Amino acid sequence: MAGNGRGATCLIHPGIRFLATYFGHFSSSREHHPDIKPGIGNMSDFEDEREANIARNRALLAEFDVSLDVPKTVVKEKGKAKPVQPAKKRVKRDVKPVLPVRQSTRLRRTAPDPNETPEKKRKREQEEELLRQKLEQEKLELEEHARQAKKPRHESLEMYAHLEDQDAPEVMALTSTLQETIKTANPRRVGDMKSYLYDEERHTTAVDELKEKMRKLKIVSRAKVTRERVYSAAYHPEITKDLIFFGDKHGSLGIWDARAPKEEVDEDGNAAAQDDGEGGKSWRIQLHWPSTSRSSISSIKFDPTDAHSVYTSSYDGTIRHTSFVSAISQELYHDESALPTSLDLPPHGYEMWISDTNGGVTHLDLREDKSKARWYQLSEDKIGCVSINPVFPHLFLTASNSRMLRIWDARKLQSMPVKGSGPWEINADIIEEFGETKKGKCTLRGEWKHGKSATAGYWDPHGRRIVSTSYDDTIRIWDIKPEFMTKDAEFPTSRPAHQFHHNCQTGKWVTLLRAQWSPNIDAYPHFTIGNMDRSLDIRSWKGELIVKLMDKTKITAVQAVTCSHPSIVERAASGNASGRCVLWAPESDS
Structure with a gap:
């Protein structure tokens, strides 16, 4: 005390x-x-x-020296005032139809008049019955509307009717942009298998020249092109503009004119261009439905003959063809039993191969009815990627969760006898038995096992090299000689020509990393791939790092999805999990 x-x-x-x-x-x-x-x-x-x-x-x-005075109340000093926080943006969400509240007939019934006549009573009961039937009909219509809203759309869609912002200026701007792309055909170019077969000295020189060009790439434009996570991307071959298509997690196709001038209205009411690094013009079209993760756009491919239309595959089980000329999106194929993971077309453009989560690939001849489609079970596990050799279109490869990268001969598969009028489903046992016959020999031309799931594999535009990505954190590159392509024989078993370590542990919230070849046949073969350190890596076909594109002041997320221009070397684009996309180009280019 x-x-x-x-x-x-x-x-x-x-x-x-x-x-x-x-x-x-x-x-x-x-x-x-x-x-x-x-x-x-x-x-x-x-x-x-x-x-x-x-x-x-x-x-x-x-x-005891005890005071009976009441101690004074200690008033705590008030803390410093917190800074004013910016108001949170309200996100507009789709308003779901409100079902009528259930109410008993007894509560809805008005109190009868004790003095009402039998005729009035009969009339009142008829009115109550009509009201009950009307409410029941409205309830059934709303429930049916809610059910239909959750189902994929199979009818033809008018593209501009499903534009997110349907204001007249937005529609006119998108129409003008797409009309410019149909002025030239821009067919897919195919390289030569014997090109770029350099000795070590010439290879070093070519890589140094490529490095000199790629070092000039900077972030020249960025924008939030999609609302949800970017799942796929494709760079349009038009050389007069940088037009990039992105598919997101909720079935929306984002179209980004990355170098389009951004306009604002000045004090005098005049339009004035601004250049703040956040740029371009973007549009969003809800091609696949419903707008949930069940409609993720897994793959985007332009028509290889003229690039006047785009093909998209979605987890809603549909494959769609959207024409820039007619502005109509049509369904080409639908399968409720499997989720399409990727698609590819040969240079002639009249057939398509589609991989799915059931371990199969579907062959679709675009000149025939979709009922003629054939489904082949080529794996016991999910096939995440299918890629067609551009020089020898009868050879295509599959990468699956069974850890296998396999090369198939489409001619052998299509020669298999089938029964009925289609569509046909050919399971793995039938394919295996057919492969043991004389006619089916060499249906499987080659296979290579990975340490873990093979997430992707692609042929280069010269039809000679393959790059694969795996969850074992290794990028592998194969170089197959032309003489093995022409022979009707299995490829020799061999190790990859080049391989290197690359972190591919994307987890749940980042799209799988896939090494993508540059489709430019005039440039030394190279590919792009996202990096978990938030950079975009560009490497030569031998795996050498050409450049690591990154900017910590402007990029704070993993650039998981990448693509590059088919004709311009110094062009690359990337997208992340928030829907924000980036264009890499020399600052000096207009």
Whole structure:
């Protein structure tokens, strides 16, 4: 116990506190009653004894140095005011139809008039029955509307009717942009298998020249092209503009004219261009439905003959063809039992191969009805990627979760006998038995096993090299000689020509990394791939790092999806999980 004078903080025994309170109250009561005065005549012996006790207790309290004053209340200093936080942006969400609230007939029924006639009663009951039937019909219509909203759309769609912003200026701007792309055909160019077969000295020189060009790439434009995570991307071959298509997690196709001038209105009401690094013009079209993760656009390919239309595959089970000329999107194929993971077309453009999550690939001849489609089970696990050799279109490869990268001969598969009128499903046992026959020999031309799931594999534009990505954190590159392509024989078993370590552990919230060849046949063979350190890596076909594109001041997320221009070397684009996309190009280019 300590006391340092008046107002000091101290600990008081409960008994002493009680005495102090009691006697303090008694003494104060005497002060408020002037009729009671000290003296022998006015106090009894008991009162004298009590006064003596009070005096002793006061002396005892004084000995302990205890103050009866109430301590002052300590007022805490108020903290500093927090800075004003910016208001959170409200995201517009789709308003779901509100079903009518269920209500019993008894509550809806009006109180009957005790004096109503039988005719009025009959009329009232008829009105109540009509009201009940109307409410029930409205409920059924809303429930059916909700069910239909969750189903994929199979009808032909008018492209501009499903544009997110349907204002007249937006529609006109997109129409003008797409009309410019159909002025020239821009067919897919195919390289020569014997090109770029350099010795080591010429190879080093070519790589150095490529490095010199790629070092000039900077972020010249960026924008939030899609609402959700970017799943796929494709660079349009038009050379007069940088037009890039992105598919997102909720079935929306984002179209980004990355170098289009961004306009704003100045104080005088005139349009003035601004250049702040956030640029271009973008549009979003809801091609696949419903707008949920069940409609993710897994692959985007332009028509290889003229690039006047685009093909998209989606997890809603549909393959769509959207024409820039007619502005109509049509369904080409639909399969509810499997999710399409990728698609590819040969240079002639009249057939298509589609991989799916059931371990199969579907062959679709675009000149025939979709009922003629054939489904081949080529793996026990999901096939995440299919790629067609551009020089030898009968050879295509598949990369699957079974850890295998396999090359198939489409001519052999299509020669298999089938029964019925189609569509045909050919399971793995039938394919295996057919492969053991003389006619089916070499249906499987070659295979290579990876340490973990092979997430992707692609032929280069020269039809000679293959790059594969795997969850074992290794990028592998194969170089297959032309003489093995022409022979009707299996490819020799061999190790990859080149391989290197690359972190591919994307996890749940980042799109799988896929090494993508540059489709430019005039440039030394190279490919792009996203990096978990938030960079975009460009490497030669031998795996040498040409450049690591990154900017920590402008990029804070993994650039998982990448693509590059088919004709311009110094062009690359990337997208991340938030839907924000980046264009890499020399700052000097207009």
